[in-house]
Amino acid sequence: MGELFGLDAEVAGVILLACMALILVLFILVIIISVRLSKLHKLYTRMMNGSSAENVEQLIGEMQEAINAQKAESQQTSAQLVSIRETMAKMKSKVSIHRYNAFNDRGSDLSFSLAILDDEQDGIVMTVIHSREQMYVYGKPVEKGQSTYTLSPEEKEAITQTSRSKQV
Incomplete structure (x- = not known):
């Protein structure tokens, strides 16, 4: 070849x-x-x-900015939550009523003491004493579960019940 x-x-x-x-x-x-x-x-x-990012570095930068914005928003939300909790603690949300017969010999359980307190046991206690002829209404301020006025046993019971009751 x-x-x-x-x-x-x-x-x-x-x-x-x-x-x-x-x-x-x-x-x-x-x-x-x-x-x-x-x-x-x-x-x-x-x-x-x-993403509109042209490369990985730009994408990571955008993600870091988004994370920082979320952190700032989370801190703001946490501050608002603390403020809301403080406000709620001062709300008169614990309510208790204690009914009783003020006159053992006659009548029925139409008399009552009503306690309206906050988490600090501050608020008021109202007592209504009902008889056949008349009705008496008393209101007393309450601070830390105590009053500057003498509290009846029924009023003390209503105040005690608020610490055991659930919030309204």
């Missing part, structure tokens, strides 16, 4: 076959790399999550 570039035809055939095998291997590697690059691009797109 003839010579190709000064090589024997058999040697040239082997070289050509080796080049074709190398091209085939390289083509397979290009396909594998393309598939991996496609997967990596999908992951990158998902990570960017529709």
